[in-house]
Amino acid sequence: MDHSIEVGPVTTANPSMTKEHDEANNALVCSGNSSRCAQIRLVASDPEVYEPCDDSFALVDALLAERANLVEFKPNLCMEIGCGSGYVITSLAIMLASQGRTGVHYMATDLNEVAAQVTCKTLEAHGVHAEIVCTDIASGLDRRLVGMVDVMVVNPPYVPTPEEEVGCHGIAASWAGGEHGRRVIDRILLVVQHLLSIRGWFYLVTLTANNPLEICLMMREKGYESRIIVQRSTEEESLHVLKFWRSKDSPPQRESNTANASSDSSYFTLPRWAFWRGR
Numbered sequence: 001m002d003h004s005i006e007v008g009p010v011t012t013a014n015p016s017m018t019k020e021h022d023e024a025n026n027a028l029v030c031s032g033n034s035s036r037c038a039q040i041r042l043v044a045s046d047p048e049v050y051e052p053c054d055d056s057f058a059l060v061d062a063l064l065a066e067r068a069n070l071v072e073f074k075p076n077l078c079m080e081i082g083c084g085s086g087y088v089i090t091s092l093a094i095m096l097a098s099q100g101r102t103g104v105h106y107m108a109t110d111l112n113e114v115a116a117q118v119t120c121k122t123l124e125a126h127g128v129h130a131e132i133v134c135t136d137i138a139s140g141l142d143r144r145l146v147g148m149v150d151v152m153v154v155n156p157p158y159v160p161t162p163e164e165e166v167g168c169h170g171i172a173a174s175w176a177g178g179e180h181g182r183r184v185i186d187r188i189l190l191v192v193q194h195l196l197s198i199r200g201w202f203y204l205v206t207l208t209a210n211n212p213l214e215i216c217l218m219m220r221e222k223g224y225e226s227r228i229i230v231q232r233s234t235e236e237e238s239l240h241v242l243k244f245w246r247s248k249d250s251p252p253q254r255e256s257n258t259a260n261a262s263s264d265s266s267y268f269t270l271p272r273w274a275f276w277r278g279r
Contacts, residue, residue: 035094035098036064036091036094036095036098037060037063037064037090037091037094037095038060038086038087038090038091038094038122038126039126040052040087042122042125042126043085043086043087043090043122043125044085044086044118044119044121044122044125045085045118046114046115046117046118047171048112048114048115048171049084049085049112049114049115049118049171049174050084050085050115050171050174051084051085052085052087054232054234054237054239055155055158055205055239056084056085056087056088056155058205058230058232058239058241059088059153059155059203059205059230059241060087060088060091060092061230061241062203062229062230062241062243063088063091063092063095063153063203064095065229065230066203066229066243067095067099070095070096070101070151070201071096071099071100071101073150073151073199073201074101075096075104075150075151075201076103076104076105076148076150077104077105077106077107077145077148077149077150077151077197078092078093078096078104078105078106078107078149078150078151078152078153079106079107079108079109079145079149079151079152079153079195080092080106080107080108080109080152080153080154081108081109081137081138081152081153081154081156081188081191082109082110082111082137082154082155082156082157082174083108083109083110083115083116083119083132084110084112084115084118084119084155084174085115085118085119085122086108086118086119086120086121086122086123087122088153088155089106089108089119089123089130089153090119090122090123090126090128090130092106092151092153093106093123093126093128093129093130094126094128097128105131106128106129106130106131107130107131107132107133107145108130108131108132108133109132109133109134109135109137109138109141110132110134110135111134111135111136111137111173112134112171112173112174113134115174116132116133116134119132120132137184137187137188137191138191138195141195142191142194142195145195146194146195147194147195147196147197147198148195148197149195149196149197149200150197150199150200150201151200151201151202151203152192152195152196152200152201152202152203153202153203154188154202154203154204154205155205156184156185156188156204156205157173157174157181157183157184157185158181158182158184158185158205158206158207158209158210159181159207160178160179160180160181160209161178161181162178163178163179163183165178166178166183166184180209180210180211181207181209181210182210182211185204185206185210185215188204189215189218189219192244193222196246198246199245199246200245200246201243201244201245202224202243202244202245203229203241203242203243203244204241204242204244205239205240205241206239206240206241206242207237207238207239207240208237208238208240212228212240212242215242216242216244219244223246223247224244224245224246224247225244225245225246225247226242226243226244226245227242227243228240228241228242228243229241229242229243
């Protein structure tokens with residue numbers, strides 16, 4: 001099966017927010033000009049793909065708040081699980097490039113094949129590049145990426161919904177989180193332990209209903225420290241962007257088996273694995 005992507009015209013995501021958010025961020029990497037993060041007007045869209053919204057902006061704002069630390073950290077591999085429109089992974093690539101950080105490899109995954117295509121268009125519109133894999137969380141990647149991801153960012157499906165809505169096809173998969181909105185989050189936490197490097201950082205968007213304190217306590221038992229980078233309340237929800245990193249006092253822990261050990265994934269950009277050999 002041919003999974004190559006033909007890049008077409010880029011459509012506008014969330015046009016009502018374009019001017020305000022663009023003026024705030026003025027984000028574009030083009031012709032040598034550096035800036036802060038992705039421009040909403042250049043983010044591709046599709047009816048079946050989640051558009052940048054309050055949670056997306058909170059995650060990017062958290063990364064911007066961490067920008068100096070991220071540059072000093074010098075990550076080699078950055079990964080987003082559930083890339084959707086590509087707004088977050090594109091913003092991360094732009095902000096690191098704007099600070100002179102080169103040689104970073106970016107990867108993004110999404111269960112929705114249309115989202116993978118939209119992310120490719122968003123990346124291209126901003127002049128940055130990432131490996132895009134259409135897969136469930138990190139299925140098919142766990143063995144190849146074990147202990148290699150330095151920065152992982154996730155805006156997961158966190159909305160409490162009936163269990164049968166979790167993992168459904170189309171745009172609903174981007175928000176359906178099952179009971180307490182934790183069904184997908186808890187699966188992701190297992191993958192993070194497996195893929196994150198010893199020095200790695202993990203950024204996660206959560207809703208109050210997800211019980212972020214419980215998540216932090218669960219991760220503490222696994223040897224991770226945590227803190228809130230951004231806390232934001234909207235008319236509909238209270239969001240927290242959490243940062244996790246391995247405690248210096250805890251030895252690295254790796255799972256011998258994960259919930260995502262299959263190879264059911266599709267690749268959208270080349271080369272695929274060349275950079276891992278040099279790690």
